[in-house]
Amino acid sequence: MNIKIEGKPVFAYLVVELEPGETFVAEADAMSSMSAELDMTAKFNGGFLGGIVRKFLGSESMFVNHFTNNTNKTLTVHLTQPTPGDVEIIELNNESYCLESGAYIASDAGVKLGIRWAGFGSLIGGEGLFKLIVSGKGKVAFGGYGGLLHKEINGEYIVDTGHLVGYEPNMKLKPQLAGGIFSSLFGGEGFVTRIEGKGKIWIQSRNVSGLASWINRHL
């Protein structure tokens, strides 16, 4: 399998070449174009229960698509994300990683998609109650609105709500006010997320809620 990211960093999308017998998994509606001979099958996202939980409590799609090459030649599929922005690929080697809602785009067939209770704190921070946790062996592609930044943290770090894309499963996320009451209300930051732990976090430079609230002021 050959996975390339084209159009970086503003309009990044994935070009995946599948060899005979290979399967690649992608978020529902991520496919923009593909070889007609490629087989596409919708499957529950993280199992039957996981799919339902993710749909109704995690505000994510219930299904993922499995693209399988059942021919004897190389076939191509192009995959994309809803927002303009960057895409990155991480490689899991029997590790797991947490992705915020909407960040997941695609993964190798050997990667397990699971769900994880995010805590009520996550709801206050404006995120879903459940988080996607990817684990196993293989590549995972995820994207963000705007640019993607990463940071190794050891201890604590603060990320504005809506900008966190991915984090290590051992990390603790706590919503809190950005500053004092005054600066939290008038400084434009409101809630932020305090991250505690060790490992790599991914951050997106823009967020859709920010765009929506700007448009809302003009409606």
Next chain:
Amino acid sequence: MENQFEDIKPKGSLDVTIKLRPGSSAAEIKLLPGQEFTAEAGAMIAMSPSIQMQTTTYKKNSGGIMKGLKRMLSGESFFLNHYSAGYEEGTVWLGATQAGDMMVKELNGEGLIVQGGSYVASSPNIEINTNWQGFKSLISKESLFWLNLKGRGTVVFNSFGAIYPIQINGEYIVDTGHIVAFEESLNFTLTKAGKSWLSSILGGEGLVCKFSGTGTVWIQSHNTSTFGYILGPRLKPRK
């Protein structure tokens, strides 16, 4: 000067340069004295003072109301603007609403089908027709209307995101919201994306376009409808 120009470019061609690609594309069109072109209403961002602008519903001097109405259905503006240089040469800059790329294509008598909304501008001798693709268009989540461009000259179109061409020889599937334009030589059917209808609907792809034959389809990396679906629920109702 005019002869020199005709030596370089085929007759009817426009001198178009796309700047600021791919994020904030703008088309700079240089007109020689007497030259003119047609553009989507609202696309102009700047122009020389000597350029004359005329607005019609269809072709210059032949504004058909029905043709204009049909074009409005296709997601394009009801009106088209015609820009012409008088005795002086001049420049017109055109932009697009969505962040994304633009493309220039020369037509030599063949036809090009452009998705409603992607059309930016064309030479005056390119015919613009709205083709109703039949009831099969209605059941698609995107409104599948096309502009049929035919003739000799230049066509400019835009996209949401990057544009990539796929040379088809055989069969290829494109999500309906990602099609920018395709060559008339291609046939297409609206069909399911997966093995089964159930998979196609559950997998969020719904109806897709299956192209067959030989020709090029230009695809946009992003989909305005999908972006709209994630933005829309966060917007408050209009007052």
